[in-house]
Amino acid sequence: MADVEARPSNFIRQIIDKDLENGKHTSVHTRFPPEPNGFLHIGHAKSICLNFGIAGDYMGTCNLRFDDTNPEKEDIDYVHSIQEDIQWLGYEWDGEVRYSSLYFDQLHGYAIELIKAGKAYVCFLNAEEMREYRGTLKEPGKNSPYRDTPVEENLALFEKMKNGEFKEGECSLRAKVDMTSPFMVMRDPVIYRIKFAHHHQTGEQWCIYPMYDFTHCISDAIEDITHSLCTLEFQDNRRIYDWVLDNISIQSRPHQYEFSRLNLEYTLMSKRKLNALVEGNHVEGWNDPRMPTIAGLRRRGYTPASVKEFCKRIGVTKQDNMVEMGMLEACIRDDLNENAPRAMAVLDPVKIIIENYEEGKVETLTAPNHPSNESMGTREVPFTREILIEREDFKEEANKKFKRLVLGKEVRLRNAYVIKAERVEKDEAGEITTIYCTYDDETLGKDPADGRKVKGVIHWVSASEGVKAEVRLYDRLFTVPNPAAEEDFTQVLNPESLVIMSNAVIEPSLANAQDHAAYQFERTGYFCRDTSAQGDLVFNRTVGLRDTWAKIEAK
Numbered sequence: 001m002a003d004v005e006a007r008p009s010n011f012i013r014q015i016i017d018k019d020l021e022n023g024k025h026t027s028v029h030t031r032f033p034p035e036p037n038g039f040l041h042i043g044h045a046k047s048i049c050l051n052f053g054i055a056g057d058y059m060g061t062c063n064l065r066f067d068d069t070n071p072e073k074e075d076i077d078y079v080h081s082i083q084e085d086i087q088w089l090g091y092e093w094d095g096e097v098r099y100s101s102l103y104f105d106q107l108h109g110y111a112i113e114l115i116k117a118g119k120a121y122v123c124f125l126n127a128e129e130m131r132e133y134r135g136t137l138k139e140p141g142k143n144s145p146y147r148d149t150p151v152e153e154n155l156a157l158f159e160k161m162k163n164g165e166f167k168e169g170e171c172s173l174r175a176k177v178d179m180t181s182p183f184m185v186m187r188d189p190v191i192y193r194i195k196f197a198h199h200h201q202t203g204e205q206w207c208i209y210p211m212y213d214f215t216h217c218i219s220d221a222i223e224d225i226t227h228s229l230c231t232l233e234f235q236d237n238r239r240i241y242d243w244v245l246d247n248i249s250i251q252s253r254p255h256q257y258e259f260s261r262l263n264l265e266y267t268l269m270s271k272r273k274l275n276a277l278v279e280g281n282h283v284e285g286w287n288d289p290r291m292p293t294i295a296g297l298r299r300r301g302y303t304p305a306s307v308k309e310f311c312k313r314i315g316v317t318k319q320d321n322m323v324e325m326g327m328l329e330a331c332i333r334d335d336l337n338e339n340a341p342r343a344m345a346v347l348d349p350v351k352i353i354i355e356n357y358e359e360g361k362v363e364t365l366t367a368p369n370h371p372s373n374e375s376m377g378t379r380e381v382p383f384t385r386e387i388l389i390e391r392e393d394f395k396e397e398a399n400k401k402f403k404r405l406v407l408g409k410e411v412r413l414r415n416a417y418v419i420k421a422e423r424v425e426k427d428e429a430g431e432i433t434t435i436y437c438t439y440d441d442e443t444l445g446k447d448p449a450d451g452r453k454v455k456g457v458i459h460w461v462s463a464s465e466g467v468k469a470e471v472r473l474y475d476r477l478f479t480v481p482n483p484a485a486e487e488d489f490t491q492v493l494n495p496e497s498l499v500i501m502s503n504a505v506i507e508p509s510l511a512n513a514q515d516h517a518a519y520q521f522e523r524t525g526y527f528c529r530d531t532s533a534q535g536d537l538v539f540n541r542t543v544g545l546r547d548t549w550a551k552i553e554a555k
């Protein structure tokens with residue numbers, strides 16, 4: 001049994017504790033019910049961690065069920081990507097993958113039950129008429145003229161619907177509930193509609209498809225789900241969830257509980273809107289590292305542990321709110337600070353020639369992989385007469401705040417010697433092409449003997465031994481915290497969300513980095529290898545070293 005103290009506490013777990021205590025349930029059975037109409041995003045991760053987390057902590061089980069009643073928008077590729085993402089997060093669903101479509105026969109049977117009980121009818125109002133009859137939040141609706149069709153006739157009409165004898169939109173099956181209900185979802189909702197569409201699981205077998213409100217509760221009951229957890233926008237739908245289960249002959253009686261959805265600043269949290277970014281070529285695809293999808297985060301360098309930690313930190317409540325991106329970034333930074341080996345890479349190189357260092361010599365220096373974790377070992381770093389440093393790490397003149405290389409002054413090369421800048425060479429445009437330096441051969445791993453203080457430390461890579469790489473720097477995808485509130489969110493895309501450093505050079509030990517392997521590139525952030533990107537050696541910046549890094553550097 002998991003450590004009870006370490007479990008998160010929230011209102012849903014309190015409900016479960018009570019249900020177990022008073023014997024309403026003896027075990028807990030949850031489900032994660034994605035619609036396969038896009039890739040999962042970080043909002044879904046919240047739901048996954050909640051459902052699978054509860055199953056794990058209470059020694060219960062959690063099903064994966066594709067809510068696949070909308071064949072036109074769904075795709076088998078999404079079915080696969082969703083499974084991959086859940087497994088990557090480290091969760092295992094109970095038994096086989098389930099589909100609402102597996103229950104189409106049973107659902108059809110329960111619809112007939114409702115018709116026979118005089119609780120459902122075939123309605124020939126078109127979409128516009130139906131809207132008129134439905135009324136508004138302030139005005140009650142009116143009964144459909146088809147509401148009192150006799151049972152036998154309804155059964156025959158529904159059979160005809162199923163046999164493809166009506167056109168799409170010509171009629172639908174509606175539950176007979178209450179056209180004056182204050183809850184719009186109770187005003188005789190449609191429970192079956194006609195769609196001549198190919199379904200990724202059932203092919204051409206059906207031309208009528210059940211609606212979410214009819215399907216979800218029955219699927220939960222068929223699977224003996226005890227606690228059906230969903231987001232707050234389904235709060236009103238709970239009425240119809242209960243109505244359907246109370247009016248059919250099914251034994252199991254699950255209950256729905258709602259929690260607030262995750263909203264994250266500077267991004268979008270809807271498959272439909274994310275799909276628009278993909279379709280409009282505003283991003284490379286669903287797994288673009290700027291996307292808030294689980295596949296995008298994975299490619300960006302997020303770890304399963306960091307995503308789970310984020311879900312733990314945000315908690316589960318009924319309060320709608322907007323979470324800062326910094327909160328997500330802090331989780332991966334904490335993880336990588338502890339677990340990512342250090343390495344050196346120069347993103348925007350300028351050449352240094354160390355004039356008093358032997359030409360052609362390659363010296364093998366040893367560098368620790370982690371400053372505070374010796375068990376992570378060491379690596380070899382080649383040192384040579386010509387090296388590369390970051391262009392921004394050198395200035396011809398600077399005040400004392402600039403703790404890097406300045407003409408006539410000294411700086412320490414990380415894991416190597418102290419060097420002094422003697423003179424520079426520039427091209428016609430005045431751009432520095434080479435910085436000539438000297439080094440102090442007494443300073444490897446120790447301070448200068450005469451007590452000179454050298455405060456600054458910069459990173460570097462051997463010019464001849466280093467390996468060329470492409471480094472991709474990511475920023476927020478949008479320029480405003482809530483792009484979903486814009487009339488057209490494609491107008492507020494951040495044009496600098498991706499900056500490609502195509503001349504980067506990495507230390508040779510990085511050339512064989514595995515896909516997704518994470519490193520801290522000294523002083524520039526956390527990065528991971530991306531073998532799915534086009535290009536030879538591509539590294540993505542997962543996150544900067546600290547939230548305020550850019551501000552500190554700008555001063």
Ligand code: ATP
Nearest residue numbers: 033034035043044046047230231261262269270271
């Ligand atoms: P989207 O609009 O992104 O498609 P959805 O709710 O329609 O979201 P589903 O595939 O139906 O997506 O969602 C599967 C489960 O994930 C549902 O239980 C849903 O409530 C939950 N979920 C979806 N978005 C979020 C979110 N932002 N935060 C928390 N849970 C979410």
Ligand code: MG
Nearest residue numbers: 034035037271
């Ligand atoms: Mg949906």
